[in-house]
Amino acid sequence: MLTGWLIVLVAVAGLGLLFHGSFQNSKSIPGSPAQTALTTMDRHWPDADRPAAQIVFQAAPGHKLTEPGFQGPLRVSLAAAGKVAGVTAVGDPAANGMVSADGRTAVAPVDFSAAKDSDVPAATLDALKATGAPAEKVGLTVLYGGDAYASTTSPVGPTELIGILVALAILVITFGSMLSAGMPLLTAVLGVIGSMTAIMGLASAVGISENAPTLAVMLGLAVGIDYALFIVSRHRAQLAGGMPVGESVAKATATAGSAVVFAGATVLIALAGLSVAGVPMLTSMGLASAGAVAMAVIMALTLLPALMAALGRRLVPKPGSRAARTSHPDRATMGTKWVSGVLRHPVRNLIVVTVGLGAMAVPALQLTMALTDDGSNPESTATRQAYDMIGRAFGPGANGPLIVLVEGADAKATVRTATAVEQKLKSVDGVAGISGVDIAKDRTAARIRVTPTTGPRTQATSDLVSRLNKVTAPVARAGGGHVAVTGQTAVSIDVSDKLSGALAPFAVVVVGLSLVLLMIAFRSIAIPVKATVGFLLSVGAAFGATVAVFQWGWLAGPLGVPSLGPVASFAPIIVMAVLFGLAMDYEVFLVSAMREEYGHRKDARRAIVVGARNASRVVTSAALIMIAVFLDFLFGKDPDVMPIAFALAFGVLVDAFLVRMTLVPAVLALLGDRAWRIPRRLDRILPHLDVEGESLTTGADGADRATTGDAWETESAAR
Structure with missing residues (x-):
């Protein structure tokens, strides 16, 4: 069994690392109004949904970016950014209306050639950062934010290793033996390695959220240790009562192991049930975590018994030890x-x-x-600093703009309807600014950028999306067109509403x-x-x-x-x-x-x-x-x-x-x-x-082998 598990784990790890895919950071619901409109917009503007970034320039208090000492270095930095390999376009802040009212802050949008839902190469991001040096030399603050610079966290880091050491300390205190304490930890870690490498391999074939590995490691490690703890604890108690090793391994697996199967099944059902919400991100997190829990159960029922059998009577609590004393049926424990x-x-x-x-x-x-979003990141990160700087300079809504998409039957109808919608938007409460009408190359669609007065994660912005859909729909129908509110902020609101509705x-x-x-x-x-x-x-x-x-x-x-x-x-x-x-x-x-x-x-x-x-x-x-x-x-x-x-x-x-x-x-x-x-x-x-294997009360020799109640007292008296 031990050799077979070693072969299986090496094979799974090898295949997972060989064919590993990338995890997705998409947070959307296929078929939702905002996502449908975003998909439609991508057809009219093919580069709209590719990774993007923002370069934020800010002058010191009391100064403006229009000062002669700043203009030259600022233009040099923007020109250098446009020449970076992998960058397709760098917007002009003045032309895009992204210069703050006080003249201190400007934001330049950056587009990349990377495909949708893929990461921009680190070399490209580093090269882009280097282009800000001329502006920084003259005293400007230059920050880089946006989706391309979104920080990614590893599922396992130094803090998780500390957690493993704490778990080991608790196990040593529980068992009074390093050997016994090491088994639950070993099977749990091996289970996490197997499930994680399998998830990495599956990511090349199916979409898996970038948060799924972290949740899978967290649950796989926790339940893996706990399930093995229950079985090892039962096994050592039976060994202390004089039960033979082979019989004890079998009975511990049949009793505590049966409870582990039942307990694991409840976790699996609950995690798999997350898929009913209809959110792909949540489904992948639930199924990946369910796979890690299933691996923990399988390890506890197969690899762990083999380890217990291999160690034999070395797991028996030493006479006079704390573990031996607490296993005595008449001793009052903290629990009692x-x-x-x-x-x-x-x-x-x-x-x-x-x-x-x-x-x-x-x-x-x-x-x-x-x-x-980036506003949720630690203040020490550049993305959070850029987010806060934009919010202070342009208002909180600048970090979560909305897009109003207008489609018409022909070019004239599109322009006419989009113009009417633009005029209507000016009278809507909660709108801080409107960018103007951007007509697609095919002339059958137009988009209008709307900046809310509130941040992207507020209820007020969610209410604004509802108002925009309500007030623009009659205008679009009158012009023979169709209108929808979209953008990443609107998609996020749809996802949040869907999840809130699924909770009850x-x-x-x-x-x-x-x-x-x-x-x-x-x-x-x-x-x-x-x-x-x-x-x-x-x-x-x-x-x-x-x-x-x-x-x-x-x-x-x-x-x-x-x-x-x-x-x-x-x-x-x-x-x-x-x-x-x-x-x-x-x-x-x-x-x-x-x-x-x-x-x-x-x-x-x-x-x-x-x-x-x-x-x-x-x-x-x-x-x-x-x-x-x-x-x-x-x-x-x-x-x-x-x-x-x-x-x-x-x-x-x-x-x-x-x-x-x-x-x-x-x-x-x-x-x-x-x-x-x-x-x-x-x-x-x-x-x-x-x-709990209640029916398993007799061994092969017909003697009572239960480890509680009368059986405990009978064995104790016999000894």
Whole structure:
């Protein structure tokens, strides 16, 4: 098995690196009004959608660019920029109306020969930057921005390596053994390598978003460590009880491994469900992450058992060690102490946790969403500095202009309609400026550049797009033509609206899915309802904390948030999908241990305590590892990933410690035996799913091999 996996990983990595493709930065919805109009505009102006950049020149306060000492060097820089290999055109700021009212700032647009959705070669971008030297020598500030200079972040960097080291430290503390701690880390890293190289290879055949690898690495690493942790923990507990190595490997895979399959399936379904939103970018992120999670599950069920078998009894906790002491059935762990404290006052704890999480969720009512742009980048980047400079000089709307596309039956109709539309635009509220009418070479289309008074990520600009479509449509119809508002800003607004509308239906699907899956797993109605309510509280608290940090600015400085404002439009739906899967993971691993004990003694209160003793330490370690991994991606400074990483870290913290470790025991204590009941008619309809291998209670020799409840005590007494 080990040799086979080595061959497979080398083959996948080799093919992925050999045939690797490039990731796309397109954020659009095929068929949306703005995207359809943009595609139409590309037919009339073939070079309109190619990569572009902006050169921003600014004089010091009290000076103007028209001063003799600046004019010559400015013209030299612009001329040199036009001669750079790969540059097709450099616009004249004066001719394009891109000189600020105070005369201090000018913006020159730059067009490249690179194909649509492809990156401009770094050599071309560096050569373009060098052309600003004459202007800089005379004291002008020269900045470069635009899509061509958009920064790209690697899915794995120094901060992620720190996260791996933190995860290793948590595993060493959990197991008390470097050898045992290394196995979950090894299988998780190998799984990430396999899934990442596969994604790189697939990028040459299908479109994959540039954010997909980062999300896939984050989830693949987190769940890969956690799933292996559950199985290794079960295996070592059985070895400590005297079970033979071969039997223990098989039983750990059949019991904890079955729970891993169920938990992984919930994550896979939730991530694959992101495709129902109909946004290609979101679909690729969901499917790529689902592939990484699937790889983690496969590694945990195949490669990990082979490693455990190969290491044999070297994984047995040493006598007298902390790991050996905590595996003793009569020893009170932190989990049992915590749960026992909860059970002493279940009503009080239930009320406090519910009210507290409800209060945390209140800010979520003010959640706003938009796609990120250069204004979302850290202030240290040149693209952000150019963005801010343009906004201050020309108004915030200059960073997100809109294009009004007019089509006519013939040349005369096009000009007539476009002129009428231009006059109508002058009376629309929220318009800061109009560029004039640009007629296409085929004379059947015209475009008008509109500068809003507000920034591209504001609700006011979104409202302006609606007003523009409404007021220009009658004018176009009267002239026998067609009009549409487009441009990257309008496309982004369409994507944001689509994702916002998909959030509520997706939540309904996720909630319904959790009810059905848990009802099948635990043969109960109360447990699925309780788990679903707990999940909603966790999601609400995560969204509330995200609003407080990324919109209100709470702790934004220490956390390194580059800018305040709407979060990425796809962040909430991804957080909901991933957190659903993780919440169900913790629910399954914790409650299944309680149900296993309840099946032995039919003592509801004892089942809660014993189940917490057997599972809480592993769940706690898994949650801490998840939080560490997510926080590392938060400090990676990717504006698209930061709110996702923060919301997941905070959501896991709340869900693992407040919901699963506190709310769940309190509710189960109040329900007693009723928590484990289900109507007979419903029980007959639902399929039977053995999540924790409950049927595997006897070994080949007929002896009881269960590791909880009576079996624990029997083995302990025999020893």
